[in-house]
Amino acid sequence: MKRAIDTGEIREAVKNLLMDVNYRLSPDVANAITSAEKAEKSELGKKVLGTLTENLRVADEEQIPICQDTGMAVIFLDIGQDVQLMGEYLEDAVNSGVREAYTEGYLRKSVVSDPIERKNSGDNTPAIIHTRIVKGNEVTITVAPKGFGSENMSRIFMLKPAQGIEGVKEAVLETVKAAGPNACPPFVVGVGIGGDFEESALMAKRALTREIGSHSEVAWAADLEKELLEEINSLGIGPAGLGGSVTALAVHIIPYATHIAGLPVAVNMCCHVDRHGKVTL
Amino acid sequence: MERKLTLPAGKNELKSLKAGDFVTISGQIFVARDAAHKRLMELISAGKDLPIDIKGETIYYMGPTPARPGRVTGSAGPTTASRMDFAAPTLLDMGLSVMIGKGKRSKEVHEAIVKNGAVYLAAIGGAGAVISKAIEKSEVVCYEDLGAEAIRRLTVKDFPAIVVIDSTGRDLYEEVSPS
Numbered sequence: 001m002k003r004a005i006d007t008g009e010i011r012e013a014v015k016n017l018l019m020d021v022n023y024r025l026s027p028d029v030a031n032a033i034t035s036a037e038k039a040e041k042s043e044l045g046k047k048v049l050g051t052l053t054e055n056l057r058v059a060d061e062e063q064i065p066i067c068q069d070t071g072m073a074v075i076f077l078d079i080g081q082d083v084q085l086m087g088e089y090l091e092d093a094v095n096s097g098v099r100e101a102y103t104e105g106y107l108r109k110s111v112v113s114d115p116i117e118r119k120n121s122g123d124n125t126p127a128i129i130h131t132r133i134v135k136g137n138e139v140t141i142t143v144a145p146k147g148f149g150s151e152n153m154s155r156i157f158m159l160k161p162a163q164g165i166e167g168v169k170e171a172v173l174e175t176v177k178a179a180g181p182n183a184c185p186p187f188v189v190g191v192g193i194g195g196d197f198e199e200s201a202l203m204a205k206r207a208l209t210r211e212i213g214s215h216s217e218v219a220w221a222a223d224l225e226k227e228l229l230e231e232i233n234s235l236g237i238g239p240a241g242l243g244g245s246v247t248a249l250a251v252h253i254i255p256y257a258t259h260i261a262g263l264p265v266a267v268n269m270c271c272h273v274d275r276h277g278k279v280t281l
Numbered sequence: 282m283e284r285k286l287t288l289p290a291g292k293n294e295l296k297s298l299k300a301g302d303f304v305t306i307s308g309q310i311f312v313a314r315d316a317a318h319k320r321l322m323e324l325i326s327a328g329k330d331l332p333i334d335i336k337g338e339t340i341y342y343m344g345p346t347p348a349r350p351g352r353v354t355g356s357a358g359p360t361t362a363s364r365m366d367f368a369a370p371t372l373l374d375m376g377l378s379v380m381i382g383k384g385k386r387s388k389e390v391h392e393a394i395v396k397n398g399a400v401y402l403a404a405i406g407g408a409g410a411v412i413s414k415a416i417e418k419s420e421v422v423c424y425e426d427l428g429a430e431a432i433r434r435l436t437v438k439d440f441p442a443i444v445v446i447d448s449t450g451r452d453l454y455e456e457v458s459p460s
Contacts, residue, residue, distance in 0.1 A: 044303070044443070051408050051441065059356070059410035065346045068356040068409040068429075106355055108346040108429050118316075120428055149361045149383070149406065181454050182361050182384035184406035236457055240383070240405050242443055243457030273407045 003137040004084045005281055007093035010077075010141060013279050014097030014127075017143040018073060019105035021275040022065045028212040029188070029274050030056055032249040036186055036239070045244025049186075052239075052272060067273045070107040071145030073098045073127040074205065080136035091129055099123040110148070130202065142278045144209050150187070150269040153179035156201055159263040165220070168193060168265050169228065175267040176232050176248070181241020184271030187248045188212065189232070192266040193221070194258035204268035207252035209276040221253040249274075288379060289337045292398050295378060298444045300451040304402065306415075306440040310339040310381070312433035314360055317424055318368040325371060332423040333432060336376030340365075341404070343382075344429035345419070354419045354435075358409030359383040362401070366390050373397045381442055385454050394446055401446040415440040 025033075033056070037049035059066040075094055079085070087093070102109055102124035111125065112118040134140075155178075157171040172191055179187065192203025215222040228251045238244025249272065258264060282299070288308035298304070311333060313321070324331055342362050346355030362369075362382030369380060370393035378399050383406040386394075394401060404412060418436035425431050445453045 044301075047303070048405055051405050051411055055405075055408040055411040058414065062410065064349070064352075064410045064413060065356040066410055067407045068344060068346050068358050069360070070346060070356075106347045106349050108344065108355070110344075110429070122428075152361065177458070177460075180385060180458055180460070181403070181406075182363065184383065238457060240403065240443075241454055241458070242403070242445075243453070271407050
C-alpha cells in the first residue's frame, strides 16, 4: 500500500540519530570494547581499553562526544518504492538534519566546502548520502558519522581473479598493518569484495554499520571474517598501537557479483568509535 | 614506568623519559593542527615572527568539539600526527620540545627529535571525553577564524599520555609493530 512520508520526519530522525551516536556507542560496540579489556594480554593495552570504557561512561553522562572527530555525516537511505515523499527536497532535509545536529549538539564542524580551497562549511554539511530504492512502504535511515583518522588509512585494491581468497587476505592484512596506530585500534574492519571500483568501497562502508557479533550470511565470507580477525589480532599492534593482543574488534565482509576480469577489494578502516544508528519510519 | 611530568620541562627532564613510559602531564601546552601548522610554516618561509613562542614548549595535535555553556572544553582527543610531519622538523629546530598526538612519524621527524633532545608522546585516540576532564583551562591564542583549528593554550592536570619516541630515538610503535 502506498504511504506518504514527510521529509521533515527524515530531517528530525537524522538529527536525533547523529547526536545520539556521537554521545553513546551502540551496545554491540560498547560490549566489544569491554570484552576486549578482559581478553587483552598486555598491561598497557588493558589500561588503554579501561580508559576507553571510562571514556564511554563520561561521554554518555555528560553528553560530550565520545571522540572530538565527530565525523563527516554518512547517511544511508533505504526508501521503499511505495513511499511518496512529501515536503522539502530529500537531500535538503537530510542536510538540515545534519546542520541542526552539529550546531545544537555541540559537535565539531569538520567539513570543508571545497577539497582544495578548504574553507570550513561551518555546519558540517554537506553529508554523504547513499540512497537506495527498496521494496515496501517504509524509509530506513542509517547514520554512520565517520572520523578521518581511520578513513585516511582505508585502501582499495583491484586484484586479479587468480589472486583469489589469498589475495584478499593479503590486501586486508597489508591495510591493517599500514593503518597501525594512526587509525586508533582496536579497529572494526569493513571489507567489500567484488562489484566494481565504487561498489566495493560502498559495500566496505556499509559493512561498518553491521552489528558486531553478527557474521556474513555467505559461508566462505563468514569463515574469512573469523580467520582474518584472528590473524589481525596476532599482528601485535594492540590497543592504541602500543602493543597487545586486541588489534581489531571485528571484521565485516560484504561480497557481491563481479566481472570475469576482476576482483575488487575495498578495505574501509574504522576506529573503535564505530558509530552507527538506524531507524525505520 | 608510570610517572608525573610537568610541562614545560627542562631538557634533562625530557631526556629521562623513555619510550613506553606512562606519564600524567600537568602544566601548560599549546594546541595546533593542520591549518594552523600551514600558517606557521608560511610565516617561517616569509621570514616573519610566529604568533607564539614555541621554545621549550609543547604542541598537542588536537581540534576540540565546541564546549557546552559553562564547560571548559568539548571532547579533546589527539589527531593523527603524521599530517604535521611537514612542519615538525622545522619547529623542533626552532626549539619545540614536546609533541603530543597519535600515530607514526616520518624519518625526518625522528632525526629532528634526536638532534634536538625532544620527545613525542601519544595521547589515547578516541578518548576525547576522558581527556577533556584533564583540561582545566582553554583559551584561543590566535587564528580564531580557524574554529576547531585555532591555536589554543591549555592548562592541564593529570593528562594521560605514553612516551612513544624518546630523545634517543627509541620508538615504541616500531618495537611493537615494525613497518
